[in-house]
Amino acid sequence: xxxxxxxxxxxxxxxxxxxxxxxxxxxxxxxxxxxxxxxxxxxxxxxxxxxxxxxxxxxxxxxxxxxxxxxxxxxxxxxxxxxxxxxxxxxxxxxxxxxxxxxxxxxxxxxxxxxxxxxxxxxxxxxxxxxxxxxxxxxxxxxxxxxxxxxxxxxxxxxxxxxxxxxxxxxxxxxxxxxxxxxxxxxxxxxxxxxxxxxxxxxxxxxxxxxxxxxxxxxxxxxxxxxxxxxxxxxxxxxxxxxxxxxxxxxxxxxxxxxxxxxxxx
Amino acid sequence: xxxxxxxxxxxxxxxxxxxxxxxxxxxxxxxxxxxxxxxxxxxxxxxxxxxxxxxxxxxxxxxxxxxxxxxxxxxxxxxxxxxxxxxxxxxxxxxxxxxxxxxxxxxxxxxxxxxxxxxxxxxxxxxxxxxxxxxxxxxxxxxxxxxxxxxxxxxxxxxxxxxxxxxxxxxxxxxxxxxxxxxxxxxxxxxxxxx
Numbered sequence: 001x002x003x004x005x006x007x008x009x010x011x012x013x014x015x016x017x018x019x020x021x022x023x024x025x026x027x028x029x030x031x032x033x034x035x036x037x038x039x040x041x042x043x044x045x046x047x048x049x050x051x052x053x054x055x056x057x058x059x060x061x062x063x064x065x066x067x068x069x070x071x072x073x074x075x076x077x078x079x080x081x082x083x084x085x086x087x088x089x090x091x092x093x094x095x096x097x098x099x100x101x102x103x104x105x106x107x108x109x110x111x112x113x114x115x116x117x118x119x120x121x122x123x124x125x126x127x128x129x130x131x132x133x134x135x136x137x138x139x140x141x142x143x144x145x146x147x148x149x150x151x152x153x154x155x156x157x158x159x160x161x162x163x164x165x166x167x168x169x170x171x172x173x174x175x176x177x178x179x180x181x182x183x184x185x186x187x188x189x190x191x192x193x194x195x196x197x198x199x200x201x202x203x204x205x206x207x208x209x210x211x212x213x214x215x216x217x218x219x220x221x222x223x224x225x226x227x228x229x230x231x232x233x234x235x236x237x238x239x240x241x242x243x244x245x246x247x248x249x250x251x252x253x254x255x256x257x258x259x260x261x262x263x264x265x266x
Numbered sequence: 267x268x269x270x271x272x273x274x275x276x277x278x279x280x281x282x283x284x285x286x287x288x289x290x291x292x293x294x295x296x297x298x299x300x301x302x303x304x305x306x307x308x309x310x311x312x313x314x315x316x317x318x319x320x321x322x323x324x325x326x327x328x329x330x331x332x333x334x335x336x337x338x339x340x341x342x343x344x345x346x347x348x349x350x351x352x353x354x355x356x357x358x359x360x361x362x363x364x365x366x367x368x369x370x371x372x373x374x375x376x377x378x379x380x381x382x383x384x385x386x387x388x389x390x391x392x393x394x395x396x397x398x399x400x401x402x403x404x405x406x407x408x409x410x411x412x413x414x415x416x417x418x419x420x421x422x423x424x425x426x427x428x429x430x431x432x433x434x435x436x437x438x439x440x441x442x443x444x445x446x447x448x449x450x451x452x453x454x455x456x457x458x459x460x461x
Contacts, residue, residue: 005337008336008338009338009341012332012333012336012338012341012345013341013344013345013348016328016332016345016348016349017348020348020349020352021352023352023356024352024355024356024359027356027359027360028359030363031359031360031362031363031364032363033362033363033366
């Protein structure tokens with residue numbers, strides 16, 4: 001093997017490599033896909049849990065939708081304050097904040113107050129327990145307390161309390177509503193953060209049956225309705241409910257409730 | 267035999283009797299790695315088919331018009347690696363621009379193919395068998411179809427196994443390797459077909 005052969009081999013391989021490099025270099029420029037620089041930045045500002053509360057397939061998909069103008073900058077429920085302001089700034093629109101909401105359990109029927117229908121000894125899962133003869137608690141509106149919502153919370157805002165009901169951490173809750181969607185009883189609702197008072201019962205049994213089922217049940221006596229100076233409380237079905245827009249936070253209703261289901265929200 | 271008959275024979279042999287995975291044992295890493303779900307396995311098969319056809323075409327051109335006249339045929343393995351790697355990169359860029367949906371569905375499989383030995387294997391076999399351009403490309407496509415068949419079959423078996431009771435020690439790759447061996451033995455039954 002002479003020097004020329006070695007050199008030709010080297011030259012050919014080198015030439016091939018250079019040609020391919022040039023082709024790839026040109027292709028890189030020619031086929032460059034423009035990615036809107038705002039997309040990654042907006043993705044940074046979103047919740048980052050891919051919770052799906054916005055209705056898009058994850059945070060990146062929402063960021064793309066915001067850039068395309070399909071979604072409002074404030075769509076993400078988990079993105080608040082500075083982060084949301086940054087998104088609005090990137091999109092060049094006025095920062096407008098949706099009234100922040102937090103998940104709230106509309107039930108106070110804990111292990112002591114709620115009457116038990118039967119001893120449930122199966123898989124600790126609300127959905128399964130709910131399907132078994134109407135659930136372990138007599139009240140069919142009550143929180144089952146197996147903690148499905150805890151598993152569903154992407155932000156670690158729910159923990160099981162000692163009383164057998166999930167406790168919601170307002171500071172961590174982003175109001176994405178994932179827990180509310182999956183609760184088989186629909187016992188979780190999103191309440192405005194500022195809400196002062198709420199009637200934490202939504203049963204539709206008659207007063208006597210409701211009272212038998214749970215010591216904390218709303219029996220629809222309407223005493224709170226009469227006590228309310230702002231007319232914010234009204235009877236819906238067989239239980240009372242507070243209209244948060246009208247509520248002035250005077251807490252008169254909490255003083256008259258015979259059952260103790262009108263609660264101040266901390 | 268005329269060319270058409272030869273092509274038919276090539277089709278049968280490269281899918282059944284000379285299957286890349288079961289009789290040549292090329293491309294085993296994606297065969298084991300990407301065969302968890304039938305859908306992804308089919309996606310991988312599609313990507314491999316695409317790249318193998320293009321790789322066969324370009325390596326044949328490089329071999330015939332550059333390496334052969336210069337007497338550098340011993341450089342074929344090295345130069346083919348170069349060709350395949352650049353080709354995959356190019357295809358990836360091209361797809362990203364022209365067909366984002368196809369790009370998304372092929373996803374991570376495209377870059378993975380760069381190091382797939384079945385692709386390099388098919389190009390070297392083309393040269394070894396001294397195929398012409400048509401037969402090289404046909405061999406690439408048919409070989410890749412055989413690869414797709416193998417990986418989809420494997421994925422089907424593994425999907426079923428997910429729900430069956432198995433001893434702890436056999437779960438995962440150990441059972442996959444046993445299955446691959448059994449399938450290979452089954453495909454041995456095709457040997458001799460098409461010569």
